Amino acid sequence: MTIIRWSPFSEVETLRRQFDRIFDDFAGLTTTENTIWKPAVELQDNGDNLSLKAELPGVEAKDLDISVLRDAVVIRGEHRYENKSETKGFFHSEFRYGKFERVVGLPVAVQNDKVKADFANGILTITLPKVEEAKNRVFKVNLAANEDTTDTETNTAETK
Numbered sequence: 001m002t003i004i005r006w007s008p009f010s011e012v013e014t015l016r017r018q019f020d021r022i023f024d025d026f027a028g029l030t031t032t033e034n035t036i037w038k039p040a041v042e043l044q045d046n047g048d049n050l051s052l053k054a055e056l057p058g059v060e061a062k063d064l065d066i067s068v069l070r071d072a073v074v075i076r077g078e079h080r081y082e083n084k085s086e087t088k089g090f091f092h093s094e095f096r097y098g099k100f101e102r103v104v105g106l107p108v109a110v111q112n113d114k115v116k117a118d119f120a121n122g123i124l125t126i127t128l129p130k131v132e133e134a135k136n137r138v139f140k141v142n143l144a145a146n147e148d149t150t151d152t153e154t155n156t157a158e159t160k
Contacts, residue, residue, distance in 0.1 A: 020038075037079075037096040037098070037100050038100060038101070038102045039054045039055050039056050039075065039100060039102050040054070040055045041053065041054045041055070041075075041102060041104055043104060043106075043107075045107075048129065048130060049110075049127055049128055049129045049130055050106060050107075050108070050110060050127075050128040050130065051125065051126070051127055051128070052073055052104060052125070052126040052128060053123055053124065053125050053126075054075055054102065054123070054124040054126075055122065055123060056077070056079075056119075056122055056123070056124055057122035058079050058122065059077055059078070059079050059122070060080075061119045063077045063078045063079070063080065064076070064077040064119070064124065065077060066117060066124075066126065068110065068112040068115045068126070068128065069112060070106075070109045070110060070112055070131070071105065071106050071109055071110075072103055072104060072105050072106055073103070073104045073106065073126060073128070074101070074102070074103050074104075075100075075101070075102045075104070075124065076099075076100070076101045076102075077099070077100055078098065078099045078100070079096060079097050079098065079100065080097065081097040081098075106128065108130050108131070108133075109130070109131040110128040110129060110130055110131060111128075111129045111130070111131055112128075114129045115127065115128055115129070
């Protein structure tokens with residue numbers, strides 16, 4: 001009888017992926033069926049801009065396709081499998097190869113025509129300048145005096 005080691009965390013990971021798929025479908029962020037994996041990302045607010053980092057080890061810049069909308073960033077690409085080894089096969093491999101896609105919703109609108117990107121050491125860094133918001137502007141509001149109110153105040157003052 002063979003004893004198989006059970007890892008509860010692998011079941012949790014499967015459950016997490018299923019929930020991700022459900023919420024992506026609900027939010028309209030469905031990915032292509034032939035995508036294999038999603039890269040990990042970090043999104044940071046730096047005041048005037050957002051900084052998005054994606055972890056893409058083993059991926060080359062030529063295999064990346066980045067699209068920026070006002071409220072989302074789409075990162076697509078492929079981690080190509082290269083068999084440069086002369087050995088016949090693996091005993092164990094946890095690397096992920098194949099196509100990937102990641103859609104990251106943004107908390108604020110960005111100027112998608114002024115985006116800058118850098119790719120070094122397997123980390124993609126995208127700088128997304130925020131759109132100038134109207135709420136940051138100050139407007140002076142002039143109030144027109146209501147004639148009925150002015151007459152009432154005058155009459156009250158004369159009576160006293």
